[in-house]
Amino acid sequence: MSLDFDSARLSNPHLTAEHEEWRSQIRRFIEREVMPFAAEWDEAGKVPDELWPKAAEIGILGLGYPEAYGGITEGIDAWYINIMTEELSRVGVGGIFASLLIHGIGLPPVLNFASEAIKQEVAPPVLDGRKRISLGITEPSGGSDVASLLTTAKHEGDYYIVNGSKTFISGGMYANWVSTAVRTGGEGPAGISMLLIPMDLEGVSRTALDRKQGWWCSDTATIYFDNVKVPIGNLIGKEGQGFKVIMNNFNSERMSMVVQMEAYSRVCLEEAVNWAQQRKTFGKRLADHQVIRHKIAEMKQRINACQAMIQHCTREIIAGSVNAGDLAMLKVQCSQTMEFCAREASQILGGASYLRDNRVERIYREVRVQAIGGGSEEIMRDLASRQYGL
Amino acid sequence: MKILVAVKRVVDYNVKVRPKSDGTDVDIANVKMSINPFCEIAVEEAVRLKEKGVATEIIAISMGPKQAQEQVRTALALGADRGILVESDEDLQPLAIAKMLKAIVEKESPDLVILGKQAIDGDNNQTGQMLGALTSMPQGTFASEVNVADGRVSVTREIDGGLQTVNLSLPAIVTTDLRLNEPRYASLPNIMKAKRKPMDTFTPEDLGVDATPRVKTLSVEPPAERKAGIKVADVAELVDKLKNEAKVI
Ligand SMILES: Cc1cc2nc3c(=O)[nH]c(=O)nc-3n(C[C@H](O)[C@H](O)[C@H](O)COP(=O)(O)OP(=O)(O)OC[C@H]3O[C@@H](n4cnc5c(N)ncnc54)[C@H](O)[C@@H]3O)c2cc1C
Numbered sequence: 001m002s003l004d005f006d007s008a009r010l011s012n013p014h015l016t017a018e019h020e021e022w023r024s025q026i027r028r029f030i031e032r033e034v035m036p037f038a039a040e041w042d043e044a045g046k047v048p049d050e051l052w053p054k055a056a057e058i059g060i061l062g063l064g065y066p067e068a069y070g071g072i073t074e075g076i077d078a079w080y081i082n083i084m085t086e087e088l089s090r091v092g093v094g095g096i097f098a099s100l101l102i103h104g105i106g107l108p109p110v111l112n113f114a115s116e117a118i119k120q121e122v123a124p125p126v127l128d129g130r131k132r133i134s135l136g137i138t139e140p141s142g143g144s145d146v147a148s149l150l151t152t153a154k155h156e157g158d159y160y161i162v163n164g165s166k167t168f169i170s171g172g173m174y175a176n177w178v179s180t181a182v183r184t185g186g187e188g189p190a191g192i193s194m195l196l197i198p199m200d201l202e203g204v205s206r207t208a209l210d211r212k213q214g215w216w217c218s219d220t221a222t223i224y225f226d227n228v229k230v231p232i233g234n235l236i237g238k239e240g241q242g243f244k245v246i247m248n249n250f251n252s253e254r255m256s257m258v259v260q261m262e263a264y265s266r267v268c269l270e271e272a273v274n275w276a277q278q279r280k281t282f283g284k285r286l287a288d289h290q291v292i293r294h295k296i297a298e299m300k301q302r303i304n305a306c307q308a309m310i311q312h313c314t315r316e317i318i319a320g321s322v323n324a325g326d327l328a329m330l331k332v333q334c335s336q337t338m339e340f341c342a343r344e345a346s347q348i349l350g351g352a353s354y355l356r357d358n359r360v361e362r363i364y365r366e367v368r369v370q371a372i373g374g375g376s377e378e379i380m381r382d383l384a385s386r387q388y389g390l
Numbered sequence: 391m392k393i394l395v396a397v398k399r400v401v402d403y404n405v406k407v408r409p410k411s412d413g414t415d416v417d418i419a420n421v422k423m424s425i426n427p428f429c430e431i432a433v434e435e436a437v438r439l440k441e442k443g444v445a446t447e448i449i450a451i452s453m454g455p456k457q458a459q460e461q462v463r464t465a466l467a468l469g470a471d472r473g474i475l476v477e478s479d480e481d482l483q484p485l486a487i488a489k490m491l492k493a494i495v496e497k498e499s500p501d502l503v504i505l506g507k508q509a510i511d512g513d514n515n516q517t518g519q520m521l522g523a524l525t526s527m528p529q530g531t532f533a534s535e536v537n538v539a540d541g542r543v544s545v546t547r548e549i550d551g552g553l554q555t556v557n558l559s560l561p562a563i564v565t566t567d568l569r570l571n572e573p574r575y576a577s578l579p580n581i582m583k584a585k586r587k588p589m590d591t592f593t594p595e596d597l598g599v600d601a602t603p604r605v606k607t608l609s610v611e612p613p614a615e616r617k618a619g620i621k622v623a624d625v626a627e628l629v630d631k632l633k634n635e636a637k638v639i
Binding site for chain 1: 422459460581582
């Protein structure tokens with residue numbers, strides 16, 4: 001048995017022939033349309049706009065969204081989404097995921113809580129790849145403590161007047177809309193609402209955070225709101241319900257992140273094994289040195305644990321609800337596994353892993369954003385402790 | 391017009407295969423399998439003919455183990471209307487396959503049979519031609535362009551030194567070369583729709599064909615490892631080595 005990306009995947013009795021077919025088609029798509037250019041896009045700092053409609057065509061953008069808005073739900077379950085996430089991560093360029101699929105965190109609040117008119121306006125062009133939507137929670141004053149956010153929206157007649165700023169907004173430079181957390185009421189979580197802010201309104205300006213450790217081809221923005229007049233119809237959910245909308249969103253974001261992280265770990269394993277079986281030092285293959293064999297075995301051990309838990313949480317999601325504490329702990333487990341595997345694969349590749357344009361080097365640079373974004377390891381443990389009623 | 395397309399289940403072109411430890415065959419346990427790339431081109435051509443309004447029905451057929459129905463399903467997801475699986479765990483060789491195809495041709499009377507010019511596992515490049523001989527249908531092999539008009543098909547063939555165009559009366563056989571088209575991806579909704587398309591299953595016996603292999607593989611071994619190259623200082627040294635070491639000039 002070998003340890004490549006496919007053979008290092010645990011069996012899953014829930015996958016049908018259609019799931020496998022979806023994996024085959026999406027892999028073909030990625031092998032042809034993404035893989036050969038991915039490193040180039042990363043260096044250039046941008047994913048070409050043409051990728052969006054292509055990804056919409058095969059079903060990547062609409063996957064799991066209601067058919068009434070151009071999505072695909074018939075016969076779809078969470079495994080299809082995991083497969084897509086896994087295959088896209090296999091490329092080993094995190095920024096592609098963070099730009100192409102950023103609507104994965106921006107759009108659900110709209111579809112779950114906005115008015116029908118707003119859904120009709122926003123969802124179809126996002127799902128067919130013509131327009132983009134991001135999610136704006138984090139502010140210069142902080143991201144972990146969502147309940148303390150400072151951006152305000154004052155109700156005046158038919159409008160909210162928005163003032164403040166958001167930062168670290170993925171996809172923010174090109175977004176047409178941002179689902180934005182704002183303070184409409186008093187202090188604390190009860191004062192927060194979600195508002196869909198079109199980026200072409202007067203008073204909106206943005207600057208790029210374009211020198212990042214990783215996610216090079218994903219644009220990240222700081223967005224400033226200076227007396228921006230947003231129609232009240234753009235409210236997502238009810239006033240004061242924003243915190244609920246945000247928390248509701250986090251589970252699917254985290255599920256996506258854990259699948260990405262496990263896949264990145266598996267890419268590191270694959271690259272490390274390939275190298276260890278070829279490279280000779282001290283008269284034998286690297287794979288024949290006990291120290292290296294144990295590194296590889298430990299990578300696989302940790303990856304196995306992530307996979308088993310991902311399958312567990314996915315089954316819970318399909319059954320109706322996932323334990324948020326367990327999912328938070330899975331996120332920590334996956335970021336630690338990814339960190340470990342990126343480190344060990346780098347050690348096994350040696351100097352070669354330090355040169356750009358290989359998947360291990362790129363994944364090494366993507367560890368921190370996964371360990372911090374979408375709820376940091378510290379916050380995840382805190383959340384889980386509270387969920388477990390400590 | 392009815393088109394029959396043949397699709398073969400082969401090891402995915404991305405997989406680096408290894409011989410089994412006993413050297414009897416290539417090890418395909420737990421290896422990713424796909425449609426043979428040339429067959430994919432055949433399906434694409436059929437689907438394009440249907441989209442142009444030339445063809446009305448596309449039947450995709452595969453012969454092989456039960457799992458080969460996955461490849462038939464892929465063809466259905468790409469646009470074929472119904473599928474046929476001839477199920478057999480034998481090592482199916484070109485002549486047996488051509489005989490089974492002939493039986494299906496007699497059943498279905500397609501106007502056009504499109505196959506890949508060869509499969510990337512055995513690289514035999516025989517099935518289309520054998521089917522031509524067995525059925526007495528005209529054949530246009532190694533196609534890089536296919537046009538159907540007025541009850542005939544004109545096929546541009548990639549031959550040594552250039553292109554040759556043959557004009558065949560229907561029904562006819564076409565085998566595809568790499569440059570014929572670029573196959574599409576099956577979208578997720580089409581994968582789902584393919585589930586509901588009909589698929590018939592036969593055995594070689596149902597078709598009156600004895601599928602026992604005629605050719606025996608004696609041994610399979612990996613190609614010799616490529617030795618590291620050397621750098622030569624100048625043209626004189628290169629010529630010297632070509633003459634005296636490699637002995638090629
Ligand atoms: C590349 C990138 C893209 C991003 N994209 C988006 C996006 O699209 N939309 C969006 O809204 N945000 C986005 N973020 C922001 C991300 O969600 C935040 O960085 C994250 O929530 C942490 O917030 P912070 O950086 O402000 O750190 P802080 O909240 O200031 O925390 C700093 C550190 O202290 C720790 N800490 C904080 N509170 C506690 C505590 N109570 N106990 C123990 N430790 C604590 C944290 O774990 C962290 O390590 C992105 C971030 C990055 C890096």
